Amino acid sequence: MKKVILSLCVLLALGACKEQKKAQIKEKPIIKIGAELPLSGEYARIGHANQQAILMALEKWQNKNTKYKYEVIFEDDQMATSRAAMVANKFINVDKVKGIISTWGIVGPVVADVADKNQVISMACAGMKEIVKPYYSFNHFTQDDKLAEKLVPLLKEKGVRNVVFAYTAAAAYDEKAKVMEEKLTQNGINVLAVERYNISETDFRVSIRKLEQLNPDAYIDFVMMPGTVNFIKQFNEITQGKRLLIGLHVFNEMPSKYWTMVEGLYSVRDTNGTAEFSRAFQERTGEDNQPCNGNHYDNLDLLIWAFENTPVKEGKTVPDTKDVVEKLHSIKNWSGAVGKISVEDSGLINSEAILEIYQDGKPVSIEE
Amino acid sequence: MFLVLLINVLIVGAGYGLMAMGFALMCSVSPFFNLTLGSIIALGAYGTYALTNLAGLPAVFAIPASIVLCAVLSALLERFVYTPFRLKGASSMVLLVVSLGLYTISEAFIHLAFGPQYQILGGVSVQNINFASFSMPKVQFLTIVADFVIFGILNGLLFHTFFGKTIRAVNDNPKLADITGLNNNKIILIVSAIAGMILGLSGVLTGFDTGLEPTMGFNLLFKGIIAAIIGGMSTMKGPFLGAFFLAAAENIGVLALSSEWRDLVAFVIFIIFLMFRPNGIFEKKEK
Numbered sequence: 001m002k003k004v005i006l007s008l009c010v011l012l013a014l015g016a017c018k019e020q021k022k023a024q025i026k027e028k029p030i031i032k033i034g035a036e037l038p039l040s041g042e043y044a045r046i047g048h049a050n051q052q053a054i055l056m057a058l059e060k061w062q063n064k065n066t067k068y069k070y071e072v073i074f075e076d077d078q079m080a081t082s083r084a085a086m087v088a089n090k091f092i093n094v095d096k097v098k099g100i101i102s103t104w105g106i107v108g109p110v111v112a113d114v115a116d117k118n119q120v121i122s123m124a125c126a127g128m129k130e131i132v133k134p135y136y137s138f139n140h141f142t143q144d145d146k147l148a149e150k151l152v153p154l155l156k157e158k159g160v161r162n163v164v165f166a167y168t169a170a171a172a173y174d175e176k177a178k179v180m181e182e183k184l185t186q187n188g189i190n191v192l193a194v195e196r197y198n199i200s201e202t203d204f205r206v207s208i209r210k211l212e213q214l215n216p217d218a219y220i221d222f223v224m225m226p227g228t229v230n231f232i233k234q235f236n237e238i239t240q241g242k243r244l245l246i247g248l249h250v251f252n253e254m255p256s257k258y259w260t261m262v263e264g265l266y267s268v269r270d271t272n273g274t275a276e277f278s279r280a281f282q283e284r285t286g287e288d289n290q291p292c293n294g295n296h297y298d299n300l301d302l303l304i305w306a307f308e309n310t311p312v313k314e315g316k317t318v319p320d321t322k323d324v325v326e327k328l329h330s331i332k333n334w335s336g337a338v339g340k341i342s343v344e345d346s347g348l349i350n351s352e353a354i355l356e357i358y359q360d361g362k363p364v365s366i367e368e
Numbered sequence: 369m370f371l372v373l374l375i376n377v378l379i380v381g382a383g384y385g386l387m388a389m390g391f392a393l394m395c396s397v398s399p400f401f402n403l404t405l406g407s408i409i410a411l412g413a414y415g416t417y418a419l420t421n422l423a424g425l426p427a428v429f430a431i432p433a434s435i436v437l438c439a440v441l442s443a444l445l446e447r448f449v450y451t452p453f454r455l456k457g458a459s460s461m462v463l464l465v466v467s468l469g470l471y472t473i474s475e476a477f478i479h480l481a482f483g484p485q486y487q488i489l490g491g492v493s494v495q496n497i498n499f500a501s502f503s504m505p506k507v508q509f510l511t512i513v514a515d516f517v518i519f520g521i522l523n524g525l526l527f528h529t530f531f532g533k534t535i536r537a538v539n540d541n542p543k544l545a546d547i548t549g550l551n552n553n554k555i556i557l558i559v560s561a562i563a564g565m566i567l568g569l570s571g572v573l574t575g576f577d578t579g580l581e582p583t584m585g586f587n588l589l590f591k592g593i594i595a596a597i598i599g600g601m602s603t604m605k606g607p608f609l610g611a612f613f614l615a616a617a618e619n620i621g622v623l624a625l626s627s628e629w630r631d632l633v634a635f636v637i638f639i640i641f642l643m644f645r646p647n648g649i650f651e652k653k654e655k
Contacts, residue, residue, distance in 0.1 A: 040479070195627055201630070204627070
């Protein structure tokens, strides 16, 4: 009998301890952040990589003694505007998130708009400036003028007078083409033709031969993956190495096994992570660093940092979103996964472009 | 430029032609929009990828093995999915929905098994073949050869053999064919295996030429369906030549407009044909 009573006491004591521990955990307010990424469809490769980058940032904070418990909820938006709004509304109305992370120009404006109306912070990685118009939205992406700052001197150095653009038909790329054309023209370089392709295009032969008739000095390639692999392959078949091909933002999107295809070629690109970050990402996933990975790591990192460092008003358990926005705006010279970054007043989180040359099957930064 | 255009029409048209002939052959005995044929195309490419790039087998073994696998899968789908539905009197719409479901499952399976990444097939020579001032990768040349050879074989099979007669009998009037003692299900099963082989081959060749990704099957099949409808499916000449017609229209569109209008050109032609000549260019004259 004694043994039974003793066992019951021990069990009760253990249960009490467990409940106390639970209560302690419960005391930590939960801050939820939604991440809508293309986890299926044509862009799933990037979405899954971005998910891993976000989890890397979350794990970094989970290992620290934070004031709040952070939860990231992932949803698939297939990078489609129709789904983007639905997912953003679900995050806000059902999950009650404080912030939303989204990828790329197609969905960015939709998410920013929904989030702004509901006073929720949105953090994008998109090649469009328009995303950051509303107050609550931020966009962490190397802007096109930074890319032009690297491209123009390269073309001048190579004696290029006439170029053609080949790129994927998408709003962000149209904007990029517009900025590049403006900057190149200002510097006396002519854009002879612009050829736009569908995302699923695999046959570039006739269009390359059409462009060849214009006799350009160089091709500026910003055809998105997977098209760019076929574009480069067919470009090499047709031009036999007689023309200069410069990758704008796309060579690094290719898995590393294809880098031998662009041996000796230059690439101007937005940053998606420092060499250190790329190594860490590869060690974790066994995959190459993908576009927006470093940016999304930073997006969550900055968001959590801002929540952790924003004072809480009396009677509240978590900081006001407006105060967190102000805190985000105060970030200058932050050492992020993509290098030094600063949050501009507009909400843009700009970073320096990178100029690389592919040597021995890998990109080498020209600055190095 | 004309020569360039002509050669490109040959390359692209041959690719479309294989898919169109596979689709038309399947349709001749099982007349509905079978979207799982897209899964067969993808299986041809991914099967070869798994055997060469992952298992390290030589391409000379991997390619035939993948094609046989496609034939087997195509026959199994017919035997265990579509035939039971057909025996229950399912309409073409029901069969289309079933095939859509199966296609979605197969795409998800490829996604899970191989990941969403774009892949390139390796293991065979990628040397170019040169004629005059034009150079063409070997795989594109092989696609053209395969297209013409398969057209010849199918034409011979359908119009110069007894088995071909039975296929046409099932196509013309399945009930009458059944009454006269033909085993319709067996004929459909054999035809689906042959169609599976043709589509599997087209998947392999496309994989070597332009790479592979999980959604490839549907995109490719759709062009094949358009080509088959443009040409007409009453003979093999229809899909074979319809593919070149589609490729020519697309490439002229690229030349005159821009590459981004390629699909638009294809779909405009598709709609025009559906409206004004639904049985295609080589429409069979009713006696």
